[in-house]
Amino acid sequence: MWRNIASNFLTLAIVLLIAAAAAVAWARQEFTGPGPSQVAQCVQVAPGASLNAVSQQLADQGAISNAYIFRAGADYMGKAGQLKFGSYLMQPGASMEDIIGTVTAGGPSTCGTEVIVLVGVRETNILLRDMNSETGAYEEMARYNPASAERPEVIAEAEDRDDLRLRVVMAEGVTSWQVVEALKAAEFLSGEVSELPAEGSLAPDTYAVNKGDDRAAILAEMARRQEAILAAEWEARPFGLPYDNPQEALIMASIVEKETGVASERPQVASVFVNRLERGMRLETDPTVIYGVTGGQGILDRGLRRSELNTVTPYNTYRVDGLPPTPIANPGRAAIHAALNPDTTDYIFFVADGTGGHAFSRTLEEHNAAVARWREIERQRGEPADSPVQGDG
Structure with a gap:
């Protein structure tokens, strides 16, 4: 009898072990x-x-x-x-x-509801969007410009949620005043900004923030990133550039940033202005004149007036030699790199070519021909043909 009991127990143990192994394999x-x-x-x-x-x-x-x-x-x-x-x-x-x-x-959130402060060159928008889990794509739920509209209720309700993702996205070429105004408009942030950051000192980038974050602390992080970018690019620069210090390179980068929206053109545009500096020519660039008119507070939504081009100010590079006294915007990493690594060219002029880019010229004769082509494009579009020409020296 005991032999049968032992045999049955052994059989049961083996069955249990097999079942346990199967369960472990299934769980794995x-x-x-x-x-x-x-x-x-x-x-x-x-x-x-x-x-x-x-x-x-x-x-x-x-x-x-x-x-x-x-x-x-x-x-x-x-x-x-x-x-x-x-x-x-x-x-x-x-x-x-x-x-x-x-x-x-951990790391940055990659889905869910988010509110984004989009600091753009022409305007700032606050955007609410949510992830569509079926498509894996974000869908816009609401958007408003805080300078011209009240905050929609749907965004106000979203900002009360604890699981909300918050970001500030700063575009290349915005001014420090525009960044500060955008942060002030973000009601989920806190703290006062007592002093406007120096122009050019903030890094265009995407910043993950939290509800209640201090605005001054966000600006400090933007400045830290820009300082690191400029230091790295300055350290790696080639010899022979016409800059006495990193600040002058930053000024040039801001001009390059404002002169072209075509990324591939930045090194060519930088080469034009470097060539002008080296030849003792004035920069003669419209964005610096515009900055002298606006002070970086908003955009000049019209062409420059002849009187503005004739007025001598530190930023009127048609009337003063060399670089302006400060940057005219906050340039991105690519523009800083271009200013410190310009193409090697003989170009000293450039003008819009009708495609969104520019035609570059080595001589005044070539440039005048390019200007004539641009004027014809303006005429065909019904645009005024007496506006200043960028890069026209």
């Missing part, structure tokens, strides 16, 4: 294999959320097949206590292992 497959979701999903980890809450949330939204296996896998990987607040886009079929790796690695 569930954990590492493709997940159940057939569409992209936005996984949101709230501040202070527990692993239990997140695992149940993921199971409820169909991103994982089993909350217990998810928790056990996180424990096994040693990441149970490493959840990072944020919103993360998971691709279709993402495994539990993939999801744990993402939500514990």
